[in-house]
Amino acid sequence: xxxxxxxxxxxxxxxxxxxxxxxxxxxxxxxxxxxxxxxxxxxxxxxxxxxxxxxxxxxxxxxxxxxxxxxxxxxxxxxxxxxxxxxxxxxxxxxxxxxxxxxxxxxxxxxxxxxxxxxxxxxxxxxxxxxxxxxxxxxxxxxxxxxxxxxxxxxxxxxxxxxxxxxxxxxxxxxxxxxxxxxxxxxxxxxxxxxxxxxxxxxxxxxxxxxxxxxxx
Amino acid sequence: xxxxxxxxxxxxxxxxxxxxxxxxxxxxxxxxxxxxxxxxxxxxxxxxxxxxxxxxxxxxxxxxxxxxxxxxxxxxxxxxxxxxxxxxxxxxxxxxxxxxxxxxxxxxxxxxxxxxxxxxxxxxxxxxxxxxxxxxxxxxxxxxxxxxxxxxx
Numbered sequence: 320x321x322x323x324x325x326x327x328x329x330x331x332x333x334x335x336x337x338x339x340x341x342x343x344x345x346x347x348x349x350x351x352x353x354x355x356x357x358x359x360x361x362x363x364x365x366x367x368x369x370x371x372x373x374x375x376x377x378x379x380x381x382x383x384x385x386x387x388x389x390x391x392x393x394x395x396x397x398x399x400x401x402x403x404x405x406x407x408x409x410x411x412x413x414x415x416x417x418x419x420x421x422x423x424x425x426x427x428x429x430x431x432x433x434x435x436x437x438x439x440x441x442x443x444x445x446x447x448x449x450x451x452x453x454x455x456x457x458x459x460x461x462x463x464x465x466x467x468x469x470x471x472x473x474x475x476x477x478x479x480x481x482x483x484x485x486x487x488x489x490x491x492x493x494x495x496x497x498x499x500x501x502x503x504x505x506x507x508x509x510x511x512x513x514x515x516x517x518x519x520x521x522x523x524x525x526x527x528x529x530x531x532x533x534x535x536x
Numbered sequence: 537x538x539x540x541x542x543x544x545x546x547x548x549x550x551x552x553x554x555x556x557x558x559x560x561x562x563x564x565x566x567x568x569x570x571x572x573x574x575x576x577x578x579x580x581x582x583x584x585x586x587x588x589x590x591x592x593x594x595x596x597x598x599x600x601x602x603x604x605x606x607x608x609x610x611x612x613x614x615x616x617x618x619x620x621x622x623x624x625x626x627x628x629x630x631x632x633x634x635x636x637x638x639x640x641x642x643x644x645x646x647x648x649x650x651x652x653x654x655x656x657x658x659x660x661x662x663x664x665x666x667x668x669x670x671x672x673x674x675x676x677x678x679x680x681x682x683x684x685x686x687x688x689x
Contacts, residue, residue, distance in 0.1 A: 448635045455641065472648055476641040503644070504682060 395437040397488045399429045400453075404481045405513055407460065411474055414523035416467040423460030423470070430454050442487060449487070453480040471521050475508035482511055485536050496534035501526070509533065555609040563619050565598040565629065573597070574628035583673075584680050588628065591656045591667040595622035598629040603663065640688040647681040650674055 407422035430450055438446050456477035463469045482496055495512045502508040502521040510520055510530075519530045574597075575585045594600050595618060606615050626642055634642070649655035651674065661668040669677070 448637060452635070452637045452641055455638075469648065472644060473641075476637075476644065480637065506685065 395433070395439075395488075397484050397490065398492070400426065400433075400484060401481065401490060401492065401494070401511070403429050404477070404511065407457075408474065408478075408510055408512070408520045409518075411467070411471060411520035412518045412523060412527070414467065416470060417464050419467070419470050420461050420464035423457045423462075427454060427457040427461055430457060445487060446484075449480050449483050453477055453484075456480065467523075471502075474510065474520060475503060478508065478510045482509055485511065490536050494536040495532050496536065497530050498533040499530040501529065558609060559607070559612065560616050562602070563598060563600040563616065571630055572632035574631040577631050578684055580680060583676060587669065587673050587677055591661075591669055593628060594664070594667070595619050595660070596626050596628050597623075598627065636688055640685060643681055643685045643688075647678050647685075650681075651678055 403422055403426035407419055407426060410416075410418035410422050430453060433450070435443055435447060456473040459473045460470045460477070463473075485494060492513065495515060496509055497512050497517060497519075498507060498509050499519055499521045500507045508521060512518065515532065517528050517530045517532070519526055519528065522529065575588055580588075600606075600615075600619060602615075605611055626646070631639065646655075650669065653669075653674075656664075656667050656669070
């Protein structure tokens with residue numbers, strides 16, 4: 320019995336010194352492994368791009384545009400964001416959670432593909448704040464097919480993001496900011512529409528024509 | 537035969553003791569908080585504050601109140617990973633640094649998750665009984681959250 324206890328003590332102290340010696344080295348290697356994961360993340364991104372760009376026809380066109388334009392302020396456009404947003408909004412108008420999910424995923428890809436350096440520097444900070452929020456919303460909508468209520472919650476936040484982007488950068492397309500007074504326990508929510516006619520995405524078929532035009536872009 | 541059994545036992549014991557030596561940094565800020573935390577950012581009644589601290593802060597803040605078994609490996613590794621993921625989505629300790637936009641979105645998300653009983657996670661409340669929310673507490677919290685989101689308009 321004495322033997323066993325003794326051997327445990329010896330083994331643990333041996334291990335303790337081994338681990339503590341390693342730990343200082345570990346710190347370095349940890350940093351390295353973090354680096355490599357960061358690299359692999361960026362590596363997987365283009366893969367995702369190509370996967371989704373098969374589905375979407377708009378994104379490649381936008382991609383080829385960006386590197387060509389020599390003037391920085393002109394190379395950035397919110398059109399692709401607005402386009403995927405409208406697809407998402409229309410899917411929710413039609414009560415189609417699966418299509419909304421796909422549109423959400425596409426919007427996320429579009430947002431991830433935007434190079435912040437292509438945006439005029441004085442607007443970068445504000446853009447980043449809006450885009451970070453929009454990404455979260457797009458991701459949640461993409462991940463929640465089957466939970467249309469949850470998707471609509473995020474549409475409310477996303478619509479505000481898109482509305483602010485339009486205010487910040489302008490739109491060549493005629494757009495309307497509509498208001499739904501009922502949503503979110505009567506707090507109300509806005510949405511952006513390409514048509515003047517009201518088609519409420521927050522309740523779909525239940526209350527399609529409820530709401531009013533608040534602003535025109 | 538008895539000898540072999542003894543050796544196996546010693547080895548298992550040794551392995552268990554050895555993995556205890558790997559202890560990653562604790563998620564504790566030791567009062568070094570730099571930014572205003574959620575419960576200080578808003579004015580809130582004490583009961584609301586207590587609910588947030590008891591039911592959310594273990595994972596969604598820079599200060600975890602560890603249970604004794606959280607120090608024992610391999611639970612430790614799992615818990616730290618879980619906390620990291622939770623803080624990436626929402627960290628109450630860094631609430632002040634969030635944009636208004638993000639704060640508003642999170643207030644709505646918190647409300648939704650609590651009403652639908654998705655948070656706190658049942659796997660967590662199973663071991664942390666005091667974190668479990670009663671119907672009354674859910675009502676109090678959601679009403680309070682609704683009030684706060686009115687500020688953002």
